[in-house]
Structure formats: C-alpha cells, structure tokens
C-alpha cells in the first residue's frame with residue numbers, strides 16, 4: 001500500500017515536471033516573479049520578449065543567474081529600449097551584483113531609491129539615459145561597489161560627499177551631467193581604494209580641494225567645468241598618476257612650480273589661465289598626449305628628450 005502510494009507520487013511528480021517546466025527551472029521563483037513585474041512596469045518592451053513565465057528565467061536575455069545559487073545576479077539593459085522610470089521592483093532582486101541601464105533615452109525620473117536595498121551590488125551603471133534629480137546619498141551604503149557610472153544623464157545638484165565612504169571603488173563616473181557646487185573635500189579622502197575620477201562636462205565651480213594632494217588618482221578628468229585657482233595638488237613627485245585632463249576650466253596657477261610624477265603619460269590643460277613656463281622636466285616624461293594650448297604660458301619650449309618625438313603634442317600658448 002505504501003509502496004504503491006510512493007510510486008504514484010513519483011509518477012505524478014515526473015508527469016507534472018514534464019507538463020510544467022517551471023518545476024525544472026533553475027530560476028528562483030521569487031526572482032522570476034519580480035522580473036515579470038519589472039517587465040510589466042516597463043510596458044512589455046520588445047527587448048524583454050524572452051521573459052516568458054513558462055520558461056526558465058536563468059535563460060532570459062538581459063539577466064544572468066549565479067552558477068551556484070541560481071539567483072539573479074545581473075540585470076543589464078543596454079540594447080533595445082525601455083521607457084519610463086526604473087521600477088522600485090529592482091530593489092527586490094536581493095542577489096543582484098550588476099545593474100546596468102545604458103543608452104536608454106526614454107528612461108526618465110530619479111535614480112530609483114529602492115536601489116539602496118541592493119547591498120551586494122558591485123557594479124552600477126546608469127549611463128546615457130534621461131535620468132534627472134540628484135546623485136543620491138544612499139549610494140555610499142553600497143559598500144561592495146567597485147564601479148559606479150552615472151555619466152551622460154541629466155543629474156543636477158551637488159556631488160554627495162559621502163561617496164568617499166565607498167571602500168572598494170575602482171572608478172567613479174559622474175561626467176556629462178549638470179552637477180553644480182564645489183568638489184567635496186572628501187573626494188580627496190577616499191577611505192579605501194582611490195578610484196579613477198571622472199567629473200568632466202558639469203558645472204562644478206570653486207577650487208580643487210587641497211585634500212587632493214593626498215590622493216594618488218590613476219586617472220582624473222575634471223575638464224569642462226568652472227574650476228578656479230590652483231591645480232598643482234593633483235600632481236606630486238610621489239604619485240603614480242598617468243592621465244590628467246583639466247582642460248576648459250578657469251584654473252590659474254604657475255606651471256613652473258608643479259612637480260609632475262614620472263608616471264604621467266597624458267596631460268591636457270588647454271583653455272585655462274595657467275601661467276609660467278613649460279617645465280624642463282617635461283623633456284624627461286613619457287608623454288603620449290600633451291596639450292597646453294590656450295593658456296598664459298610664456299618662455300621657451302624646452303628642447304630635447306622625449307618631448308621632441310611626440311607627434312601629437314600641442315605647445316601653443
């Protein structure tokens with residue numbers, strides 16, 4: 001009697017798994033439910049056609065599952081188009097490590113506050129969209145972030161000083177927005193990794209914080225803002241900085257007094273009010289790119305060394 005019953009049970013299970021593929025899904029049912037709601041919130045866009053309730057969500061486009069837990073660990077929409085706001089439901093994918101919306105001109109509204117719940121996020125890219133509002137403070141709670149890219153949006157307001165609390169950041173892209181105010185002092189006080197820093201094409205004003213003297217940025221782009229005063233704190237003999245772009249600001253300092261790290265390979269300071277002369281040390285540096293044009297430099301262009309071989313050098317002042 002018992003034997004028969006268990007045979008019946010396993011047969012039933014076998015049948016139902018044939019008839020209902022959901023039983024053999026790798027996909028976590030909670031994740032699947034949330035994804036289907038996200039699809040609905042975006043109005044069933046063409047790019048999410050593969051998101052069908054009768055298929056395994058680990059096989060859907062634009063998402064991946066972790067190979068051991070089978071939980072959704074990435075949601076990346078960079079081709080095709082979605083419209084409207086980022087749904088709060090993205091915060092209900094608790095195992096997400098990568099979240100990306102890229103080249104989505106119809107994606108509007110603020111940076112979704114529910115993203116604050118995604119404590120396991122390592123990479124957040126919301127770029128080339130039409131997101132507006134401020135760069136939210138809550139991003140500093142996502143301690144595992146190694147990559148944060150909010151470039152090419154319509155973000156306004158000041159840069160939150162709390163971003164320096166992200167200990168694992170390799171790159172911070174806030175370029176091509178409408179950010180205003182000063183660069184926070186804290187961006188010269190990152191508590192862990194010093195990220196590559198991209199703040200170009202905003203409306204940032206005031207001085208570059210002196211705290212930057214302590215930061216060894218690998219790459220730093222502050223171009224096309226309204227920054228004033230001295231930028232020599234970015235440089236220093238003990239640094240390993242390779243790429244510096246300060247072009248198209250209102251910077252005003254004596255270039256002869258700057259101590260350039262030997263690691264520097266690319267320097268663009270065009271369109272500022274930089275004075276003094278081109279340092280003789282430049283002949284010893286391995287520049288691949290140098291543009292010092294449209295400043296107030298005077299004196300002679302130093303002769304010799306590696307500067308002579310540089311084809312793309314513009315030493316126009």
Ligand SMILES: *[C@@H]1O[C@H](CO)[C@@H](O)[C@H](O)[C@H]1NC(C)=O
Nearest residue numbers: 045080081082083084105106
């Ligand atoms: C995006 O917005 C534009 C202009 O409003 C519209 O023409 C286009 O159809 C929208 N695209 C999608 C995928 O909704």
Ligand SMILES: *[C@@H]1O[C@H](CO)[C@@H](O)[C@H](O)[C@H]1NC(C)=O
Nearest residue numbers: 095118119120121143144145
């Ligand atoms: C953050 O990363 C560490 C190291 O990879 C990991 O052990 C930890 O679980 C992660 N935190 C969250 C909230 O996922």
Ligand SMILES: *[C@@H]1O[C@H](CO)[C@@H](O)[C@H](O)[C@H]1NC(C)=O
Nearest residue numbers: 105106107108109130132154
């Ligand atoms: C971006 O959004 C604003 C208002 O939210 C709208 O006026 C503008 O047309 C949008 N731009 C694009 C490229 O969709």
Ligand SMILES: *[C@@H]1O[C@H](CO)[C@@H](O)[C@H](O)[C@H]1NC(C)=O
Nearest residue numbers: 105129130131132153154155
């Ligand atoms: C940015 O937002 C403003 C105001 O909402 C809008 O007029 C403008 O079209 C937006 N810019 C872009 C590049 O979408």
Ligand SMILES: *[C@@H]1O[C@H](CO)[C@@H](O)[C@H](O)[C@H]1NC(C)=O
Nearest residue numbers: 213214215216236238239240
């Ligand atoms: C470089 O030296 C300055 C002053 O001597 C110091 O404040 C700074 O922390 C040093 N930077 C690095 C990256 O070692």
Ligand SMILES: *[C@@H]1O[C@H](CO)[C@@H](O)[C@H](O)[C@H]1NC(C)=O
Nearest residue numbers: 253254255256257275276277
């Ligand atoms: C720039 O600094 C150099 C070296 O200290 C000095 O000789 C020169 O007079 C300064 N130039 C200006 C315009 O202050």
Ligand SMILES: *[C@@H]1O[C@H](CO)[C@@H](O)[C@H](O)[C@H]1NC(C)=O
Nearest residue numbers: 270271291293294312313314
């Ligand atoms: C240097 O900057 C000036 C001014 O923006 C520009 O006209 C010139 O093409 C630049 N040179 C190079 C090699 O990029």
